[in-house]
Amino acid sequence: MWCKNRLVGETRNGTTHLNDHLKLCQTSACRKVSVEKYIFDQEVVRKELALMICLHVYPLSLVDHTAFRKFCAAMQPLFKVPPRNTVRIDIMDMHIVKRKSLVKYFQ
DSSP, rough: SSSSOOOOOOGOOOHHHHHHHHHHOOOOGGGGOOOOOOOOHHHHHHHHHHHHHHHTOOOOGGOOOHHHHHHHHHTTTTTTOOHHHHHHHHHHHHHHHHHHHHHHHHO
C-alpha cells in the first residue's frame, strides 16, 4: 500500500516475508505514516500516562528520565511530559473516581 511493492498475503505464506520487507524497504513511505485527521489532546495523553504508571507499577520518577522525555518528544512533539507531582495528582483523581464508582456499584 505504501511503497507499491506487491507481496503475497495468503495465510499459508506466513508473515516472515512481510517483516523482512519492512526491514529492507528503503522508501520513505514505509518509514512514515500520515495522520491527517488525528487530533492531539494533552489531557487524554496525561490520563493514559497515569494509567500506564499505575498498571505497570512504574515509579513516578519515570517522567523525569531523559530517555523517556526523548521518546515522548519523538513520538509526539506536542506532548509536554508533566512533572511527577502532576502525574501523582492525576493518579489520585483516577483513584477517587474509580473508588466512587465501586462504592456505587456495591450499594
